[in-house]
Amino acid sequence: MNNVANNLPEEKIGWSREQMAQRTALDIPNGAYVNLGIGIPELVARFVPEGREVIYHTENGLLGMGPVAEDGGEPELINAGKKRISAVPGAAYFHHADSFSMIRGGHLDICVLGAMQVAENGDLANWSTGAPGSIPAVGGAMDLVAGVKTIYVITQHVTKKGYPKLMEHCTFPLTGVGVVSRIYTDLAVIDVTPEGFKVVELAPGVDFDYVQQRTGATLQAPDS
């Protein structure tokens, strides 16, 4: 199932990056403390539905992270992706041991991060391809998946070359075992359940078979 690359058309349908982030934001409840990973997860902060107050954590030492600084920002106020950001009123700065106490100590409600691969049992791989000559870089991912109550993944459904990222077993080195709850891709929202991947919602114009063909594990259909 891992070589769908060569015989499927390359048309672009489904959700955009912004729409994936917007769909994820719908599932973040009022009052949640949330860590956003690098990449598409960073966009989630833009789409908090009106009437909800959410506190964003960035593991380099800030609770109350605001949007990317529009005035160019300052070099000593950055997020985990080293982008210059702002801090909201009521923000707090702290050192790394405190920051990871929040993470490992179970104080954060949700973490949204990217993935190279997710397995049907919730295993996540997102730090190394394991290829010779590649530079492994783990950052805070292993601490986040070990300590945060709910782990959401935002990712394109397949790799740039068209290979599935959702599979029976991860082939890359793991970040965590059985840690992912829900996956938001450009094609669907998919839950990790004791019975494997279950489609919760399909992107407009995308049908179940289309998603199944691009997935390296058996999908369960959404409840009708």
Next chain:
Amino acid sequence: MINKQITSPAEAVKDIFEGATVMIGGFGEAGSPIELIHALIDQGTRNLTVVNNNTGSGHVGLAALIENRQVSKMICSFPRTANSLVFPELYRADEIELELVPQGTLAERIRAGGAGIPAFYTPSSVGTPLADGKEVRQFNGQDYVMEHGLTADFALIKCRQADRLGNLVFNKTARNFAPIMAMAGRKTIAQTRAIVPVGAIDPECVVTPGIFVNGIVEIPDPLHESLLVAEERSYP
């Protein structure tokens, strides 16, 4: 009278010896004590083990220290970033050793080292290659990996304000590893934008108490790493 002020970066790093373990504060450029690092480059001390979250960017600061072949081993969590050019090349050529540590484990190892805790158990990295060869123990039905506390011969950090007793206040997300490295370094040197009179810092607002700090150097207008990288500058 206690006075921890040191007159120059060169004087501040003069005790750093060949083969020493040096913790260097900073997350990317935020909190990187670039003047102290450059003084260490001027001094030329080699065979260092450096603890930092990253491996520097461009050809200044930590990256320049590595490029100058003064670092034999890096202990870090994220050795590649957009402008990280020096480390990947040496790593692929097998000319520098890497101990890759999850970021929270790195922080806790440093905190534990500074707090006199030789080892601890953490849930991070269970079931991954980074737990290979390490003791795993169950508590309340859950697996945890044993990790060792980390200390260093020296810690080089950066702060916003200091007094002559070594009480420190930091700036925003530049605080990151500095307070815990100050605890874990046998000799901790802080470069500070300003030295203020004793009593000027509200005791409720002291972040790092002076007991953890051995020396302070005033650098009122420190270099900006990202600016130097954008200008493609290199050090020396």
